[in-house]
Amino acid sequence: MKKDAHPTYYPKAKITCSCSNVIEVGSTMENMQVDSCSSCHPVYTGKQKSLEKGGRVERFREKIAKAAAAKKKGKSKKG
Secondary structure (H helix, E strand, C coil), X not given: CCCCCCCCCXXXXXXXXXXXXXXXXXXXXXXXXXXXXXXXXXXXXXXCCCCCCCCHHHHHHHHHHHHHHHHHHHHHHHC
């Protein structure tokens, strides 16, 4: 085998989250910064928020209703 073919392995590499949680794992990078971890990610904590106000079907029906109203309004002006 060739010498120095593999990167250096750090058995106690530190991963630092934006919530200041520090995790020690084995990695080829000695230090890493991450945005979210299992301590602060909404999927793991159960604090997930829904940003949608309505379902897709309701939004589609509203869009069709607006288009129909605009079409009626446009025809009445021309006539």
